Amino acid sequence: MSMLNTYIYQRDLSGNRVDLPVCYEVQSHSCQALGGNKAARITITSGNRFAIWDHIELLRCPVELYNDRGECVWWGIIYEVEIVENAISIGVSLESMSNDVAVLYSLIEAGTHSAGQRRITAHASNADSVAEYGYKELQLAGGGMTAVAADQLRDTHLAAVKYPIPVRGVQAGGRSSAKATLHCVGLWQLLAWRFYTNIATTSVITTSQIEAMITAYNQFFTGVDIETASGVAQSQQRDGDQTVLEEVRALLETGTTNDRRLLAEVTQSRRLRVYEEPASGVSDYWQLRDGSLRTQYDTELPQSACVAGVWARLKDVVPASVDIVKLANPAFAFIEEMEYFPVSGERRVRFRNQRDPFAFSSSDERERNKAIALGLINRSFSYMTLAAGESLTIPVGQQLIISSEYTIDGSLTVDGELIIL
Amino acid sequence: MSISNLQLTDGTTTVQLDSSGSVAFLGSYQGRSESTSYVPRATSLPENGDWSSIDLDDPRNALAESFVLTFKGGTTVAQGNLTTVKQLLAQAGRRRTNKAVPAVYAQFRARDTDAYSRSELLGGTVQESERTFGPLWANGVIEARISWIRRPYLEDAEVQLPLTNGNGTNNISGLTVWNHDDGDAGHDNYVEIAASAITGDLPAPIRYEFVPGAAYRYVHQLLIAHNVYGSPSTFTHMLEYTGSVDATASAANYRRTSIGTGYTEFGTTLFSEAQLAAMGGNYYRVIARFNALPPSGITAYFQFTGHGQTPVLYRSAPVEVSSTFPMQILGTAQFPPSTFPSFAARMMFLELYAKRPAGAANLDLDYVFLVPLDSYRLITVGKTSPVHEVADDMISDYRYSVKDVPEAVPDVTAIGASIMLVPNRLQRLYFLKPSTGANVNAIADTATVKVYYRPRRLSL
Numbered sequence: 001m002s003m004l005n006t007y008i009y010q011r012d013l014s015g016n017r018v019d020l021p022v023c024y025e026v027q028s029h030s031c032q033a034l035g036g037n038k039a040a041r042i043t044i045t046s047g048n049r050f051a052i053w054d055h056i057e058l059l060r061c062p063v064e065l066y067n068d069r070g071e072c073v074w075w076g077i078i079y080e081v082e083i084v085e086n087a088i089s090i091g092v093s094l095e096s097m098s099n100d101v102a103v104l105y106s107l108i109e110a111g112t113h114s115a116g117q118r119r120i121t122a123h124a125s126n127a128d129s130v131a132e133y134g135y136k137e138l139q140l141a142g143g144g145m146t147a148v149a150a151d152q153l154r155d156t157h158l159a160a161v162k163y164p165i166p167v168r169g170v171q172a173g174g175r176s177s178a179k180a181t182l183h184c185v186g187l188w189q190l191l192a193w194r195f196y197t198n199i200a201t202t203s204v205i206t207t208s209q210i211e212a213m214i215t216a217y218n219q220f221f222t223g224v225d226i227e228t229a230s231g232v233a234q235s236q237q238r239d240g241d242q243t244v245l246e247e248v249r250a251l252l253e254t255g256t257t258n259d260r261r262l263l264a265e266v267t268q269s270r271r272l273r274v275y276e277e278p279a280s281g282v283s284d285y286w287q288l289r290d291g292s293l294r295t296q297y298d299t300e301l302p303q304s305a306c307v308a309g310v311w312a313r314l315k316d317v318v319p320a321s322v323d324i325v326k327l328a329n330p331a332f333a334f335i336e337e338m339e340y341f342p343v344s345g346e347r348r349v350r351f352r353n354q355r356d357p358f359a360f361s362s363s364d365e366r367e368r369n370k371a372i373a374l375g376l377i378n379r380s381f382s383y384m385t386l387a388a389g390e391s392l393t394i395p396v397g398q399q400l401i402i403s404s405e406y407t408i409d410g411s412l413t414v415d416g417e418l419i420i421l
Numbered sequence: 422m423s424i425s426n427l428q429l430t431d432g433t434t435t436v437q438l439d440s441s442g443s444v445a446f447l448g449s450y451q452g453r454s455e456s457t458s459y460v461p462r463a464t465s466l467p468e469n470g471d472w473s474s475i476d477l478d479d480p481r482n483a484l485a486e487s488f489v490l491t492f493k494g495g496t497t498v499a500q501g502n503l504t505t506v507k508q509l510l511a512q513a514g515r516r517r518t519n520k521a522v523p524a525v526y527a528q529f530r531a532r533d534t535d536a537y538s539r540s541e542l543l544g545g546t547v548q549e550s551e552r553t554f555g556p557l558w559a560n561g562v563i564e565a566r567i568s569w570i571r572r573p574y575l576e577d578a579e580v581q582l583p584l585t586n587g588n589g590t591n592n593i594s595g596l597t598v599w600n601h602d603d604g605d606a607g608h609d610n611y612v613e614i615a616a617s618a619i620t621g622d623l624p625a626p627i628r629y630e631f632v633p634g635a636a637y638r639y640v641h642q643l644l645i646a647h648n649v650y651g652s653p654s655t656f657t658h659m660l661e662y663t664g665s666v667d668a669t670a671s672a673a674n675y676r677r678t679s680i681g682t683g684y685t686e687f688g689t690t691l692f693s694e695a696q697l698a699a700m701g702g703n704y705y706r707v708i709a710r711f712n713a714l715p716p717s718g719i720t721a722y723f724q725f726t727g728h729g730q731t732p733v734l735y736r737s738a739p740v741e742v743s744s745t746f747p748m749q750i751l752g753t754a755q756f757p758p759s760t761f762p763s764f765a766a767r768m769m770f771l772e773l774y775a776k777r778p779a780g781a782a783n784l785d786l787d788y789v790f791l792v793p794l795d796s797y798r799l800i801t802v803g804k805t806s807p808v809h810e811v812a813d814d815m816i817s818d819y820r821y822s823v824k825d826v827p828e829a830v831p832d833v834t835a836i837g838a839s840i841m842l843v844p845n846r847l848q849r850l851y852f853l854k855p856s857t858g859a860n861v862n863a864i865a866d867t868a869t870v871k872v873y874y875r876p877r878r879l880s881l
Contacts, residue, residue: 003476005836017834021519021520048518048519049518068797068838069797070706070797070798070799070836070837225720225741297758297760298760299759
């Protein structure tokens with residue numbers, strides 16, 4: 001077992017610490033090949049009651065996790081805070097917030113009933129929320145309506161969701177002093193906060209497009225480092241229906257002329273680093289028969305750290321007698337994600353083409369996903385409806401739990417798992 | 422055997438819980454066969470025998486103890502003392518969520534002539550005996566069972582440690598350290614503590630006072646490292662690089678390299694078998710000092726190579742080199758790697774590489790500091806006004822800096838675990854201010870250091 005130390009900093013990215021008299025315990029942290037640090041879950045095990053409740057105010061504050069050697073093993077932001085005291089739970093999440101809203105609608109001209117041209121309203125934003133958290137954009141699906149109604153829908157929705165909205169729960173019989181859980185995400189996730197539009201039609205190298213996207217819509221990164229040019233050109237025109245994250249991910253997946261993906265990570269100094277997926281070879285890590293991993297130099301992994309975006313080669317498992325002429329060599333597997341649990345010291349690995357073990361999570365995780373899912377549907381789309389023209393994708397490895405009250409008229413793509421209660 | 426003297430105290434209020442205080446004695450009234458004596462328990466050894474593998478200050482590792490106490494001296498006196506015990510135990514519980522509340526200690530000594538050892542209480546309860554409200558009360562006696570949880574170790578009185586380096590031997594008046602370490606006499610950035618100076622049977626945290634020299638009162642960050650298992654007296658922790666002369670550089674020399682668009686070697690050091698043996702496979706952080714601020718856009722890494730500088734035994738992940746800070750952490754590694762077994766004729770090279778994709782530029786490497794990580798702590802002082810002292814008390818978990826007025830300001834934060842001195846081993850503490858002003862690291866800065874600790878033991 002190795003313990004990690006949690007350090008929280010002020011939201012303004014000044015680097016000044018937020019030092020509250022509480023004890024943190026890191027439950028898990030994870031990283032992924034596409035994006036670097038993925039998530040971390042931190043519980044507050046004890047401390048001053050007022051200081052515990054102060055964490056409600058720390059959304060989007062940077063977080064760093066250090067091991068006892070003073071190495072930073074994970075960095076990101078606080079995305080969600082849950083506090084439970086006796087029978088009451090309060091949850092607040094950046095997921096529920098949007099401070100820059102536009103409405104997608106089909107125009108109904110005055111005096112007519114027919115929905116015609118697809119339109120989008122001008123964006124409206126709340127300056128205070130933007131100054132505090134940065135832009136978090138939402139494109140709301142409005143169905144068929146007049147331009148005036150669309151503008152009003154935009155303004156009404158913005159007023160409701162410009163700040164994170166607390167969600168209250170009641171656990172009958174609950175009797176505990178204040179406890180809190182911080183759910184953190186990697187900085188990569190912040191690319192999903194803005195939609196990308198480009199009206200230029202010329203073809204540009206995809207890695208140059210990535211650099212341009214980040215530069216144009218940058219809020220939190222200090223720079224972009226393209227270590228490998230893709231060599232692949234495509235049209236740079238984008239109609240603004242996708243977030244920067246979705247656009248960048250698509251270009252990374254397109255890959256390079258070496259037939260390999262591009263990978264990305266956000267460094268501790270908030271630089272986005274884009275590089276070519278390594279080929280299997282001298283940089284491969286080793287996996288032993290007990291499941292443990294060692295570096296390419298056959299040394300231990302850094303204490304409490306996760307690693308992804310590398311190949312892992314079985315060291316002493318597959319007998320030489322196995323005939324692998326007509327299948328991919330089972331001794332080699334690419335690490336897509338890794339999650340580390342400091343309390344137990346366990347590392348959980350997801351290899352490429354492997355079903356996501358994180359989807360089959362604990363009942364606590366399932367309840368959390370359910371709460372978030374309900375909130376997401378309620379706040380990102382109109383009134384528990386996936387309307388015509390709206391789309392939602394459940395990605396591989398993710399779970400969405402909805403009730404039968406939901407109306408799905410739009411496009412629901414299930415790459416992961418959909419559970420209808 | 423039972424304790425001769427046992428008292429509860431928060432530094433202001435003290436209750437004697439034995440006959441020496443004439444208000445209570447350990448054990449039941451008139452010799453009833455309850456638990457009649459108290460001896461501090463010792464916590465169990467960890468399975469692997471390594472105390473560093475568990476956190477003794479984690480409340481979940483606290484010890485629970487219970488014993489019977491009899492209060493005498495009349496019901497009023499007995500009740501008053503019992504109330505004081507209850508209040509102190511409640512205070513101990515409150516301190517767990519509010520460090521501003523004074524800590525409460527149980528203090529023990531086996532004989533009247535011994536010094537007290539203490540153990541911090543984390544909470545407790547008092548339960549009066551059923552006999553109390555009958556015959557005992559009539560005799561002015563209250564019998565109660567005390568149950569408490571406390572830290573699983575005892576601490577002796579605080580001791581100042583004699584420190585040694587090129588500027589003094591067994592110094593307790595404040596030993597001078599420099600902000601670099603080269604061959605010049607007295608230019609040492611460490612203090613050495615003799616093996617005999619650390620007693621007890623558990624690693625113990627320290628309290629230190631770092632007082633900058635009058636002309637060097639800028640302290641924004643302070644790095645403290647601890648070497649106990651890496652042969653501190655023979656381990657070379659500073660690697661100097663030469664080629665160009667500058668009196669403001671460590672050893673008055675640095676190495677200038679034109680860094681190209683591809684990775685360029687900018688520093689190489691050969692480790693002998695003696696140095697490799699001294700490092701012993703422990704972990705070290707590699708920190709480079711640059712004689713001038715590095716140009717922007719540089720990425721660097723280090724690697725180990727074997728005989729003839731091939732093959733590569735280890736390579737660190739590339740890091741961006743700051744262009745606004747004169748010192749850069751390049752990474753952490755095991756020196757030598759675990760796959761490099763001990764052998765009389767082995768050698769290992771430390772090689773530094775950097776590249777600048779935007780175009781060639783000069784990089785001036787002054788020295789590399791191999792920072793031992795037996796303990797490691799990076800202090801940040803919140804304000805940049807002149808600092809007269811940095812105090813970091815890892816025993817009581819307080820930190821502050823003393824400013825001009827003078828006033829103590831709690832604006833010091835720390836990254837890293839407590840520095841834990843190991844009994845009966847020679848060890849060194851290293852001090853370094855990475856920044857001595859805006860974008861500057863001056864090697865000529867000095868400071869004086871005092872170090873204190875409380876010997877820790879499992880039991881008396």
